[in-house]
Amino acid sequence: MTHEAMPRRALLKRFAGIGAGAALISMPVGLLVPATAEAADRKDPVVDPHPTSLNGWALADKTDAGQGVWSCSVPGTGFSIDTRLGMVEILLVHAIRRWHYEIETLREGEVIGWRPVAELDSKGPESNQASGTAVAIRPAAYGKGLKGGLTDAQTQTVRSILDDCGGIVRWGGDDETPYEALFYIDTPPAAVAARSVTSPLGKAAGRLRTWNQAPGMGAGAAA
Structure with missing residues (x-):
């Protein structure tokens, strides 16, 4: 061809x-x-689809937006805080009220609940604020890393608060890096079966709820 x-x-x-x-x-x-x-x-970075705070509870991007963290009043104080509703709320509000009645009077703006995780140490206990499972009481007065801000009598009241909460709430003053303003839920949701009234968290919350409904019991009764 x-x-x-x-x-x-x-x-x-x-x-x-x-x-x-x-x-x-x-x-x-x-x-x-x-x-x-x-x-x-080349490997794409792994992004955790369910990020949590140090105690294992899910982070919230914002409050009052259907992510479990809402603004709620603290009876007897005149102010509200942003916290995870339900059993967590009962325990943390109890700690705030006892501090208010028995340690020092608290005012609006002196107790900080939820904060964006970007503002916190994401690897430290204060990251629990970003999941609505921690509060910082007067953090400007009881700063992270400082110890001895409370008197012996006030520290005993803190110990009593922790006993009330059945070991579910931890005080930042007991951490390796002390943060005496901080109170946080110290157990992951899976371990305490958060939705069950028979779990350790459920029992502690149920006991405090009963106290709050009974005259002469609950936070402020001994004040």
Whole structure:
């Protein structure tokens, strides 16, 4: 078959093949292998779809937005805090009220509940504020890293508060890096079966709820 007789389509395919081959031959091989290896070795960063605070509770991006953390009043104080509703709320509000009645009078703005995790040490106990499971009482007065801000009598009241909460609430003053303003839930939700009234958290919350409904019991009764 002469060159003229070769079908036009076959001729174009032959030239295309020669052109591609020439391009591959003229291209430095070393440029192809590293690029391929880099693509194979590259790993996309792993993003946790369910980020939590240090105690294992889910973080909330904002309050009053259906993520479990809402503004709620603290009876007897005249102010509200942002906290996780339900059993967590009962325990943390109890701690605030006893501090208010028995340690020092608290005013609006002196107790901080939820805060964005970006403002906190995400690896420390204060990260629990970002899940609505911690409060900081007068953090400007009882700063992180400082110890001895409370008198012996006030510290005994704190110990009594922790006893009331059945060991579910921890005081930051007992941490390796003390933070005497901080109170937080010290048990992950899975371990305490948070929705069960028979769990340790449920029992502690139920006891405090009963006290709050009985005359002469609950926070402020001994004040």
